[in-house]
Structures are given as C-alpha cells and as structure tokens.
Amino acid sequence: MLLKCNNLKEPFKPDFRNHLTEDFFIQPAEIVAKELLGTILIKKEESDTIAGVIVETEAYLHQNDMSSHSYVGLTNRNKAMFERGGILYVYRSYGIHHCINIVTEDKGIGSAVLIRAIEPIFGIDIMMRHRGISDRAKLCKGPGNLSKAFNFTIEDNFTKITTPYLFIQKNADYSNNQIFQTKRIGISKSVELELRFYLKNSIFISRK
DNA sequence: GCAAGGATCTAA
DNA sequence: TAGATCCTTGCC
Numbered sequence: 001m002l003l004k005c006n007n008l009k010e011p012f013k014p015d016f017r018n019h020l021t022e023d024f025f026i027q028p029a030e031i032v033a034k035e036l037l038g039t040i041l042i043k044k045e046e047s048d049t050i051a052g053v054i055v056e057t058e059a060y061l062h063q064n065d066m067s068s069h070s071y072v073g074l075t076n077r078n079k080a081m082f083e084r085g086g087i088l089y090v091y092r093s094y095g096i097h098h099c100i101n102i103v104t105e106d107k108g109i110g111s112a113v114l115i116r117a118i119e120p121i122f123g124i125d126i127m128m129r130h131r132g133i134s135d136r137a138k139l140c141k142g143p144g145n146l147s148k149a150f151n152f153t154i155e156d157n158f159t160k161i162t163t164p165y166l167f168i169q170k171n172a173d174y175s176n177n178q179i180f181q182t183k184r185i186g187i188s189k190s191v192e193l194e195l196r197f198y199l200k201n202s203i204f205i206s207r208k
Numbered sequence: 209g210c211a212a213g214g215a216t217c218t219a220a
Numbered sequence: 221t222a223g224a225t226c227c228t229t230g231c232c
Contacts, residue, residue: 058227067227077216094228095214101227114227144228186227206228 003029007038007053007199009172012121014042014049024086025085029059029104029111032085034197035104040169041118045152048126048194052140053171055079056117056198058184058204060101066189070110080158082110082156087143090157097144100152102161116185116196118146119204142206193204 020039025032032055042051060068067092069078080089081103089101091162101112118140120127126150127139133142140146141192147153152187184196185207 060227069227071219075217091227092213092215094212096212097228099227100221116227134227141226184227188226 003046007119007172008121010068012040012051014044014051014105014122015169016167018170019050019162020170021160021193022084022086025102025104025161026106027085027104029061029113032102032128033057033059033113034179034181035109035194036113036115036168037199038172039060040121040171040173041115041150042122042169043152044165044168045151048123050086050123051169052116052120052122052125052146053204054117055119056196057204058114058197059195060107060112061193061195062116062170063110064089064190065193065195067187067191068111070107074110078110081112083107083158084129086160088152088156088159088161090145090152090154092146092154098147098152098154099143100147100150100156114143114167117198117202118143118149119202120149141204153172 041121071082084107085104087103089103093099100115104111120139122135128134130151131149180200181194182196
C-alpha cells in the first residue's frame with residue numbers, strides 16, 4: 001500500500017542551494033526544534049540518497065534542564081554538544097541504539113535538538129534495507145529507528161549538517177495550529193518542561 | 209509489562 | 221574498578 005506524503009510542499013528534489021545555513025542553528029534549541037518541523041533531512045553516501053521530512057523533535061537546553069546531557073558539564077560523551085551549532089551530536093542509547101541530535105547555539109553553550117521522527121520520502125528502499133522491515137510508517141519512528149534507517153552511527157558524531165553530503169532543506173512553513181507542543185518522552189528529570197514538538201496530523205511520529 | 213544491551217559516569 | 225544510569229525498542 002502506498003502512503004500519501006502529507007508534509008511535502010511539492011515533489012521532492014534534493015537542492016543544496018535551499019539548505020539551512022549555520023546561522024539557523026545558532027539560536028535557542030526550542031526555536032530550532034520548532035522550526036525544524038517540516039524541513040527535509042538529506043543524507044548522501046556514495047550513490048545512495050536518503051531523505052525525509054522532520055515531523056518530531058525535542059529541545060535539550062543548556063540551563064535548568066536536568067535531562068539534558070550537557071547538564072553535568074563537559075564530559076567525553078557530550079563533547080559535541082558544546083561545539084558551535086550546525087553539527088551532529090550522536091550518542092548510544094541503552095547500549096543498543098543511536099540517537100541523533102543537532103547542536104544549537106554557539107560554542108561552549110551545550111544545547112541540542114533531538115530528532116525523534118521523520119516521514120520517509122526518498123531512498124525508502126535503502127531505509128527498508130537498513131531497518132530490515134518494509135512498513136514505511138515505522139521506518140523512522142523514534143530516534144533509534146530513524147538513526148538505523150539513515151545509517152547514522154557514532155562515526156557521525158561532530159559531522160557538519162551544512163554540506164552537500166548532509167544538510168537540511170527548507171520546505172513548508174507551519175503555523176502554530178499545525179504544531180503540538182508537549183512534554184518530552186523517555187526522561188525522568190525535568191519532565192515538566194514542554195519541549196517536544198511534532199506535526200499534528202503526521203502518522204510518522206513516535207507516540208501520540 | 210519488562211528485558212536486552214553496552215558505553216559512560218561517579219564514587220570509592 | 222564496581223555499580224547505577226540511560227533522550228529505546230520490541231517483545232512478552
């Protein structure tokens with residue numbers, strides 16, 4: 001069964017001229033998290049191109065956020081988070097999965113946006129191969145799953161997301177009534193903060 | 209509902 | 221160096 005592309009403005013074509021530049025990521029994480037919704041993440045390796053619409057994000061702050069990896073200060077694991085915005089912070093979760101964050105704000109700050117779900121739009125067969133499943137709705141559902149679908153590993157920690165091999169392309173703008181803002185998922189501290197954002201009508205988000 | 213799974217960090 | 225923790229997932 002073919003699923004409809006809900007969040008694509010026009011037929012998808014990778015276009016590096018239309019990518020988000022570094023200055024976009026030098027903003028507070030909650031702004032970046034919200035504005036990333038509806039943009040398209042594109043990864044190229046050799047002849048493979050994988051892409052999808054970002055439909056769910058979470059912000060992790062540098063202050064007053066006990067569930068942020070940066071809360072304890074600079075460690076070996078969270079080093080990338082303290083770099084200048086516009087790179088990936090990749091970490092291993094529960095020893096099994098990888099999770100992809102986009103670092104925000106200037107060097108030394110320590111904030112990031114976790115990408116939690118993506119609507120697959122390009123290279124879907126490659127994602128299916130990476131995941132070993134063929135249900136498009138589940139390919140990039142959840143941070144661990146989307147990392148596997150895009151073949152992100154710890155090797156991608158510190159990678160710039162402003163190059164022709166990995167970038168984020170502008171797409172549609174969403175108004176506030178198309179975006180839900182809720183509490184974050186899977187954390188035990190600072191649970192009251194509403195820093196999760198997702199597109200209201202998307203069937204590709206990790207959880208309602 | 210809960211176990212798998214392994215790196216990371218802290219306390220000693 | 222032992223022990224707890226963990227921005228998850230998929231199975232029971």
